[in-house]
Amino acid sequence: MAGAPGPGRRPGQSGTREAILAAARRQFAELGYDRTSLRQVALEAGVDPGLVRHFHGTKQELFVAVVELPIDPATALPALLTGDRDAMGERLATFLLEVIESDPVGSPIISLARAAASEPAAARMVRDLVTTRILAPLTQAIGADDAALRASLLGSQVVGLTFARYVVGIEPLASMPREQVAAAIAPTMQHYLTGPIRTTPAAR
Amino acid sequence: MAGAPGPGRRPGQSGTREAILAAARRQFAELGYDRTSLRQVALEAGVDPGLVRHFHGTKQELFVAVVELPIDPATALPALLTGDRDAMGERLATFLLEVIESDPVGSPIISLARAAASEPAAARMVRDLVTTRILAPLTQAIGADDAALRASLLGSQVVGLTFARYVVGIEPLASMPREQVAAAIAPTMQHYLTGPIRTTPAAR
Numbered sequence: 001m002a003g004a005p006g007p008g009r010r011p012g013q014s015g016t017r018e019a020i021l022a023a024a025r026r027q028f029a030e031l032g033y034d035r036t037s038l039r040q041v042a043l044e045a046g047v048d049p050g051l052v053r054h055f056h057g058t059k060q061e062l063f064v065a066v067v068e069l070p071i072d073p074a075t076a077l078p079a080l081l082t083g084d085r086d087a088m089g090e091r092l093a094t095f096l097l098e099v100i101e102s103d104p105v106g107s108p109i110i111s112l113a114r115a116a117a118s119e120p121a122a123a124r125m126v127r128d129l130v131t132t133r134i135l136a137p138l139t140q141a142i143g144a145d146d147a148a149l150r151a152s153l154l155g156s157q158v159v160g161l162t163f164a165r166y167v168v169g170i171e172p173l174a175s176m177p178r179e180q181v182a183a184a185i186a187p188t189m190q191h192y193l194t195g196p197i198r199t200t201p202a203a204r
Numbered sequence: 205m206a207g208a209p210g211p212g213r214r215p216g217q218s219g220t221r222e223a224i225l226a227a228a229r230r231q232f233a234e235l236g237y238d239r240t241s242l243r244q245v246a247l248e249a250g251v252d253p254g255l256v257r258h259f260h261g262t263k264q265e266l267f268v269a270v271v272e273l274p275i276d277p278a279t280a281l282p283a284l285l286t287g288d289r290d291a292m293g294e295r296l297a298t299f300l301l302e303v304i305e306s307d308p309v310g311s312p313i314i315s316l317a318r319a320a321a322s323e324p325a326a327a328r329m330v331r332d333l334v335t336t337r338i339l340a341p342l343t344q345a346i347g348a349d350d351a352a353l354r355a356s357l358l359g360s361q362v363v364g365l366t367f368a369r370y371v372v373g374i375e376p377l378a379s380m381p382r383e384q385v386a387a388a389i390a391p392t393m394q395h396y397l398t399g400p401i402r403t404t405p406a407a408r
Contacts, residue, residue: 032321034239094405113367117317124373149376168331172356180403
């Protein structure tokens with residue numbers, strides 16, 4: 001919280017907005033959706049709660065503003081999924097871990113996972129966000145007939161990894177260097193992207 | 205709630221315990237760890253809150269009692285992981301989905317996933333439970349040098365699938381018949397059980 005403005009001097013509107021978003025990002029990631037309140041966000045940002053509602057409306061709207069992804073999947077994914085086909089899984093795994101760990105406390109992917117677990121209304125909101133913002137561009141980038149299934153399987157592995165490594169802290173996944181984790185899950189990403197996806201038990 | 209006992213007649217102690225556990229199981233799964241309270245559990249079970257504390261102590265202790273797994277991983281896993289080596293992934297995937305869906309509302313795996321997301325103290329509790337009760341026997345059953353890493357990767361896919369299919373409801377995973385989902389994730393399970401797990405980027 002760098003230097004609160006003295007009396008008679010107000011921070012610019014964009015500075016206030018930024019302070020609110022930063023506080024909200026931290027609280028949603030650390031406390032989860034359920035236990036984050038507009039009042040506590042306002043307190044941390046050093047503003048009146050009315051101002052939070054003025055800028056961002058409801059808690060749900062504030063959450064949507066906060067989970068702005070640091071990258072736009074609609075542009076990043078097609079670039080990752082072109083070029084050497086056999087290295088797609090590795091490129092995607094490496095990229096995802098870099099994005100998630102670029103800001104561990106406030107990572108929107110961790111906030112999304114925690115919000116989804118908190119209550120059915122938040123789970124629906126997360127479903128809509130993830131489906132339209134991440135899975136739809138991913139499905140389009142994959143481009144196969146069964147691309148939606150491939151995208152949802154990929155998403156399930158990413159969410160599970162997020163939980164195991166960052167939220168619950170399951171070893172050895174939690175402490176391994178990022179590059180090792182990326183290498184370990186790359187074959188799964190590759191399989192979901194390009195491998196044969198069966199939906200019937202293997203004939204034996 | 206079958207026939208509340210009339211005045212002068214009390215249900216047996218084991219009936220009361222069962223009613224408390226059933227209410228707690230439902231509330232932990234539906235409301236999540238954070239929003240479940242001993243008071244509301246007592247209300248649903250039709251008993252005094254003091255009785256809940258008498259039988260089960262703290263909310264954390266009640267949670268541990270409730271997430272009693274329907275099967276004992278220490279006996280089930282070794283049996284699943286013997287026999288035809290190439291079909292291990294399919295056997296494990298089929299078994300897991302059957303266990304989870306044998307009681308969708310009260311599934312302990314869903315409760316564990318939701319509790320882990322709610323608050324750091326609950327996440328630590330879930331980590332200890334999952335590590336000792338599920339991952340340790342799984343690691344032992346896998347038996348390879350890198351078995352702990354394989355077990356945690358397997359666990360991450362199972363948690364992610366639980367989230368995508370049951371908690372968030374990502375399509376098409378959420379609506380697919382169980383057998384199709386088992387077939388779709390079986391190769392991933394197989395890979396984590398018996399495939400080569402690299403922790404260095406592939407040489408190219």
